[in-house]
Amino acid sequence: MNPTDRKYSKEHEWAKVEADGRVLVGITHYAQDQLGDIVFLDLPSPGDRVEQYKKLGEVESVKAVSDVFAPVSGQVVEVNPELAERPDLVNDDPLEKGWLARISSDTLEQDMDNLLTAEEYEAFLESEAH
Amino acid sequence: MAEPLKRTALHGSHLDLKARMVPFAGWDMPVQYAGILSEAAAVRTRGGIFDVSHMGRVYVSGPQATELLEWLQSGNIGNLRKGRARYSLVCGEDGGILDDTVTYRLEDERYLLICNASNRDAVLQWMGRWRNEKGLQTVLEDTTLTTAMIAVQGPAAAALMDELCPQQPSKLRFFGSMEGEVLGSRAFIGRTGYTGEDGFELVIAAEDGPRVWEALRDRGMTPCGLGSRDVLRLEAALPLHGSDIDPSTSPLEAGLARFVNLKKEFAGGDALRRQQEAGVDRRLVGLLPEGRRIPRHDFPIQAEGQAVGRVTSGGWSPTLDRTIAMGYVPTRWAEHGQDLQIDIRGNLVEASVAALPFYTRKRS
The missing domain is CATH 2.40.30.110 (Aminomethyltransferase beta-barrel domains)
Known part of the structure; x- marks a missing residue:
């Protein structure tokens, strides 16, 4: 359920390094399930600077609004253009079509090292459940 | 807050369905099953079932039951015919809304009053106070903990109810009620709801709850939680006590004047007449x-x-x-x-x- 091709934060975001070294980020299955039906995402603009573990944007679900945090520091290159019309993609396919932003990180290695592996993230979810 | 959450008769069914449970007015209630939006859509297009067993169910009877309710309710009770129900407000003496309720007249001097879960104690106390103060011969019987209540809502509800109930509830008009059997269990059936859709509310013995719930589900009714209930009632602009109306708001401010008879004597009536004369500020x-x-x-x-x-x-x-x-x-x-x-x-x-x-x- 949580693929090993990316790493995870304790705030339930994922970060996946792409072939060109940029980082695709999104929220996990667990996060979208907790949020419920998502109707709006307030995401940064391309060019904005984000810091690891600091606010990346807001997710508005039917139930509540929640902050999303950046799993890596860097400059936002792109936000998912589909989400303006189809915020529900984050519920349906949080790991692929429902990605949130693409970030160019200048501290890539260090930031990725700070994050959890899929195995560690699952252990973390397990510990949270108890 | 240390008091443990109360469980409805359908609690086990909710857990079996892996509903997300939340504390609500002292009860452990399902907020959603498959998802709030898909549940809301099911009610608008076909049908959904809601566990509303947390709502207060109080039988009011005795020779002066009508007199007591007439005093406590903003709407007319005395001219309500048997088998009919009325949405009405219970107001404080300052005209503020203590609760909004549905009163079903069952017999000349026997009523079923449905009140909000969060206000059940307050309404019971308010009724008890006026019964004693006015010396009215009335019996209040709170059956909330011994019965279950299921709302069956949506365009498919009427045909389904006829399948399950020999008394053919589809004959009922909106805000009509009958006693009958659902799947062989004794049931009180009202054509009422809180979704803006056609539908019914069933009161059955607590032990019959899970069986009736399962049968409705087997026949295609979508289990719906408090989340979709809130979406649906807001679309229909049905007020939620504690959010849209409360003791600091009056029925006249809330656009509920049509549920208030200012020509009769009732608790809060004098204050509301003064407010009507002066005009509301908001x-x-x-x-x-x-x-x-x-x-x-x-x-x-x-x-x-x-x-x-x-x-x-x-x-x-x-x-x-x-x-x-x-x-x-x-x-x-x-x-x-x-x-x-x-x-x-x-x-x-x-x-x-x-x-x-x-x-x-x-x-x-």
Whole structure:
């Protein structure tokens, strides 16, 4: 359920390094399930600077609004253009079509090292459940 | 707060369905099963079932039951025919809304009063106080903990009820009621609900609850939680006590004057007559905000840069595919089409005052 091709934060975001070294980020299955039906995402603009573990944007679900945090520091290159019309993609396919932003990180290695592996993230979810 | 959460007779069924449970008015209740929006859509297009066993179910009987209820309810009770029900307010002496209720007249001097879960104790106390003060011979029987209540709502509800009940509940008019059997279990059936859709509410013995719930599910009714219930009632602009109305708001401010008979004597009547004469300072209005940010309870409403009121309920309307809200604003800002702003966490969102309800079902 949580693929090993990316790493995870304790705030339930994922970060996946792409072939060109940029980082695709999104929220996990667990996060979208907790949020419920998502109707709006307030995401940064391309060019904005984000810091690891600091606010990346807001997710508005039917139930509540929640902050999303950046799993890596860097400059936002792109936000998912589909989400303006189809915020529900984050519920349906949080790991692929429902990605949130693409970030160019200048501290890539260090930031990725700070994050959890899929195995560690699952252990973390397990510990949270108890 | 240390008191353990109460469980309805259907609690085990909710856990079996892996519902997400939340504390609500002292009860452990399902907020959603498959998802709030899909549940809301099921009710608008076909049918859904809600566990509403947390709502208070109080039988009021005795030679002076009518007299007591007439005094406690803003609407007429004495002229209610047997087998009919009335939505009405219970007001404090200052005219503030203690609760909104549905009163079913079962016999000349026997009624079933449905009140909100959060107000059950307050309503029972209020009724007990006036019964004693006026010396009225009345028996109050609270059956909330010994019965289950299921709302069956949606366009498919009437045909399904006829399948399960030999008394053919589809004969009932809106706000009519009957006693009968559902799947062989004794049931009280009212053609009422809180979704803006056609539907029924069933009161059955607690032990019959899970079996009836399962049977309704087997016949295609979608289990629906408090989340979709809130979406549906807001689309239909049905007020939620504790959010849109409360002891600090009056029925006249809330647009509920049609449920108040100012010509009769009732608790809060004098205060409301004075308010009617003076005119109300504020009104509960519908708001159609721009964009997809959701205005939620207590968010400030502005006019011309000044805070003028607060959102009482707001949400995403799947049926209208937009956000909707209600809130109180001073009367001078309450005209339909008036442009206002809602402060959504620092974002000033344009919102225009709109007619209520947001959604009305098409009647066949």
